[in-house]
Amino acid sequence: MDQLLGAQQKLLPEMTALLQKRYRLLMTIQLTAGIGRRALSEIVHSTERETRRELDILRAQGLIHVLANGMEITQEGNDVLDSLKNLVHEWSGLSELEKQLEKNFKLNRVIIVPGDSEKESQAKSLIGQEAAKQLEQLSKERDTVAVTGGSTIAAITNHLSVHIKPKNLVFVAARGGIGENVELQANHIASAFAAQASGTSRTLYLPDHLSETAYKTMIKEPVIKEMMDLYDHTNIVIHGIGDAKEMAKRRNSSLEELDIISEKQAVGEAFGYYFNEQGKAVHRIRTVGIQLKQLNQVKHLLAVAGGASKASAMLSYLKHAPHQTVLITDEGAAKKLTQLMSNEN
Template structure:
């Protein structure tokens, strides 16, 4: 009975689908759900927390001088449902920002992957998606910027570019040579002219997309920690105070620079989870984003963090 209730209320399965799954008729499932309510296994509570969430969004906007903030209510959701809820809310938020004729840049990472996965099919006229950082290989391809650009372009009925290069190469000299190749140079120039940027905010030391993609090893992460680095945006590393690190790896990245990112009119930063608190704070301190999408628990912790150490202080 509990399993049926979870499928119906948590995972939004229909009664027909549940019945087929466990091999009974739909009326049996209906009676089981009613019995669960009668016996107190299910308690239906309506929480009108829209106003509370709205107040939290406005507070973050005012404190950090952001254009807009989306806080996703995620109380009592497990990891899988949390990712889906944030992805779905982010998709609806971003869809409202996109206009016909827009050029949209995308980075990579877990949150962008879930956003594109939940993105509705809604055609926009003359929309183009541009990857903002390279990404090649056979591991976690679905999170790479090229794949995210391709999938988003399909959902919007638009076109996309492909950046045929790794995110990070072995030397700065090799990076300069690759960036001179005509196809690469063209995509990088396109990235500098976008109307809207959608970027993930990564934690190099916890659930890191860059580590899982093979761009970070143990020695490199030790070096980054020693330099007070807490986050990566567009595969470039930033320090706790929001300054861009001088570590050599930042000179080996193929993609839009953070200086260019700051010049884009609308930059939506996406990150959720308490392991992203320092990352988000660093991105805000460096003013690399002017819109933020995150979950409720992370948003509340950001405000608590601010009250202990007001934004803009050392």
């Protein structure tokens, strides 16, 4: 198969670019039903004239409908996308990039979607779609699933009702988070996941930062002990990876804590732990939630993050990520990751 693809690319190199162009157009229409031609042109970085020409071809083939309120994909269009997915993935070089990252970080699996989620909203939606598919494949009846907060994790929500079969899953907030944007908090996301997947949820309404006295008091409370027990028996964890300084600011961290993060050269953050370029945890906030040591006991970990600017943060965490991790990211972050790794060698 690889030899055949190589021969086709050499004989008809223009075919690869054209196929990827039309595939991307069709995929964008699938993800953004009702989109107009001008908005579509901006997303795929094409002129309206070029986009109109390609859309006429897709419509003539019965792959899309052009309606008064925008465009939508047909069932035949969905079938074409499914049939071509692996081929386009191979031709774009993403399959090889996935293997490279899997080997470098010793991860269970890496899934890369096209685009850069910082520049293209559909890339973040694709990350969410792939995460939902992985959750369906890995989860079993009555599994406990812990989720963190963040916009990329929140992007999974809309895909759960499509890809998740009812399994009585229990979605647990992996941490508190009072003070952040409510819709991006783990509590809100756990509840939203449960609603979309026909499951139940358990929330943790505690501040992100606790004093030592408050922490020692809170962990003795029965409801907190119950949550900690749930973490010990969690089957799947879905989490993001954040930029250290950005996450510290979102938490309204004190100037003292910001100085510590800067002084210790932290670049990445996950689960309230801050990591330096070598992947060492150099600082952590005192919070009730799932802890790093508990991750090694979890059967499946889904690390979800994207965007080229997140690559340094991702690199710092992935250097010591548990081997059962499935990384779901985008092309922008993946290519920047390989560049950073190359610079270290």
